[in-house]
Amino acid sequence: xxxxxxxxxxxxxxxxxxxxxxxxxxxxxxxxxxxxxxxxxxxxxxxxxxxxxxxxxxxxxxxxxxxxxxxxxxxxxxxxxxxxxxxxxxxxxxxxxxxxxxxxxxxxxxxxxxxxxxxxxxxxxxxxxxxxxxxxxxxxxxxxxxxxxxxxxxxxxxxxxxxxxxxxxxxxxxxxxxxxxxxxxxxxxxxxxxxxxxxxxxxxxxxxxxxxxxxxxxxxxxxxxxxxxxxxxxxxxxxxxxxxxxxxxxxxxxxxxxxxxxxxxxxxxxxxxxxxxxxxxxxxxxxxxxxxxxxxxxxxxxxxxxxxxxxxxxxxxxxxxxxxxxxxxxxxxxxxxxxxxxxxxxxxxxxxxxxxxxxxxxxxxxxxxxxxxxxxxxxxxxxxxxxxxxxxxxxxxxxxxxxxxxxxxxxxxxxxxxxxxxxxxxxxxxxxxxxxxxxxxxxxxxxxxxxxxxxxxxxxxxxxxxxxxxxxxxxxxxxxxxxxxxxxxxxxxxx
RNA sequence: GGCCCCUUCGUCUAGCGGUUAGGACGUCGGCCUCUCACGCCGGUAACACGGGUUCGAUUCCCGUAGGGGUCACCA
Numbered sequence: 001x002x003x004x005x006x007x008x009x010x011x012x013x014x015x016x017x018x019x020x021x022x023x024x025x026x027x028x029x030x031x032x033x034x035x036x037x038x039x040x041x042x043x044x045x046x047x048x049x050x051x052x053x054x055x056x057x058x059x060x061x062x063x064x065x066x067x068x069x070x071x072x073x074x075x076x077x078x079x080x081x082x083x084x085x086x087x088x089x090x091x092x093x094x095x096x097x098x099x100x101x102x103x104x105x106x107x108x109x110x111x112x113x114x115x116x117x118x119x120x121x122x123x124x125x126x127x128x129x130x131x132x133x134x135x136x137x138x139x140x141x142x143x144x145x146x147x148x149x150x151x152x153x154x155x156x157x158x159x160x161x162x163x164x165x166x167x168x169x170x171x172x173x174x175x176x177x178x179x180x181x182x183x184x185x186x187x188x189x190x191x192x193x194x195x196x197x198x199x200x201x202x203x204x205x206x207x208x209x210x211x212x213x214x215x216x217x218x219x220x221x222x223x224x225x226x227x228x229x230x231x232x233x234x235x236x237x238x239x240x241x242x243x244x245x246x247x248x249x250x251x252x253x254x255x256x257x258x259x260x261x262x263x264x265x266x267x268x269x270x271x272x273x274x275x276x277x278x279x280x281x282x283x284x285x286x287x288x289x290x291x292x293x294x295x296x297x298x299x300x301x302x303x304x305x306x307x308x309x310x311x312x313x314x315x316x317x318x319x320x321x322x323x324x325x326x327x328x329x330x331x332x333x334x335x336x337x338x339x340x341x342x343x344x345x346x347x348x349x350x351x352x353x354x355x356x357x358x359x360x361x362x363x364x365x366x367x368x369x370x371x372x373x374x375x376x377x378x379x380x381x382x383x384x385x386x387x388x389x390x391x392x393x394x395x396x397x398x399x400x401x402x403x404x405x406x407x408x409x410x411x412x413x414x415x416x417x418x419x420x421x422x423x424x425x426x427x428x429x430x431x432x433x434x435x436x437x438x439x440x441x442x443x444x445x446x447x448x449x450x451x452x453x454x455x456x457x458x459x460x461x462x463x464x465x466x467x468x469x470x471x472x473x474x475x476x477x478x479x480x481x482x483x484x485x486x487x488x489x490x491x492x493x494x495x
Numbered sequence: 496g497g498c499c500c501c502u503u504c505g506u507c508u509a510g511c512g513g514u515u516a517g518g519a520c521g522u523c524g525g526c527c528u529c530u531c532a533c534g535c536c537g538g539u540a541a542c543a544c545g546g547g548u549u550c551g552a553u554u555c556c557c558g559u560a561g562g563g564g565u566c567a568c569c570a
Binding site for chain 1: 505520528562568
């Protein structure tokens, strides 16, 4: 069997959205699995809507995800001549014909059909033109489109889709479709097939919205005498209202870039996306790159469209909860050094980076990340929620302030006293600080949780976090003592 | 409307004639505990409907309903 060759052909009319990314991912996995080649082809023949900015956005998105390709990017617009040549061949071989009907005429017929509640299909007026009639019209300089001559015999196009199974479409249901515009520019149906033939594409893995195009494209393959590739259509991703996800109507929430900008780990997004319409029999859901490539197969793609269950306005679940969960999973389980590299970028962008984290404070940095990552969901949490661990200009969480500090006015004095006790220790170890804290609480006659939780609030700004005794040791006297002594400011601010 | 496709917990899904219909996320309760999270334990929750076929249908067939896709001189 010849080499597996697949393609991802985005049209550059916007950013890369999760539906497109998912298509790219499936193609990429298939290629990696079979040792084939992934061809990236930019279908930019719609000059009206194609933009350079969009091309860059798509490439950036793919690169961020880590989806690499083997050939390209090719640009469809550069092959327009080939498309036209193919149409001429089709004309010569009798598989296509010139149609002189004007847009206005066709529009009128369409409207008439609609008014009569009938089904509109091109009525083949020009299919039966005699050679003389054609010559006459050409002599008059009338513009024409080129239409594909769909067989008029009984029967239809039959093909076996890898996902949807056997699909049949009667010839009678296919109209003589246009393959070249009156301005000489070829249309998608033709260009796409010609490009796929030239690029020797063996498997076409695309969204289910391409399913209805397939019979017509197969007709073109046959007319051009080319081998027909294997088709695999994947289900679509729908929104909460079951509408197809699109850049136009859903905005940033469906943009790959949005996930990059909101602290997602690229592989976590891929892992989430691949699960939207594909599964293994044993239901494994978390995969390493190698594992996923190993187990991926077209057979695991299901036929029903899936709903992208995003939530808007929820601070924690700002997108599909499962996506957040998978991201959090990777956040707390990935090798700490890999995580550190990602956090470093966030810190650099947020002005929190200290070169020492790569040098003498490296162990401290890694340990800190390891201690706090369990509670975080995205990379952004390290600069927001985790800010107090790395800087002094953090803000205290209001709930933590009210519940753990202001509720007990005596803390204004207790915490500085506690600071004195800690300062008296030769070193802040978990054992020693725990002993001090518990003894201190006992002296005061309060539950240990009161001073401890209050300490957490003023030291980390949060209502939750790792063990405070671990934190005292981690942060050290220079951060712990001043913050405890400064407790009074919270009472003053809130009077 | 024509043509095509689809239909299992709220969401993603397993299931390929006989299962207490399983898992994941969410959600609820509990354990752990200085808090929260993690982790662990447990609960809630689904075969769209109606006919067949069959000893037996979530599973096969046919309808109905619902949803989606597509019907351009866009890609």
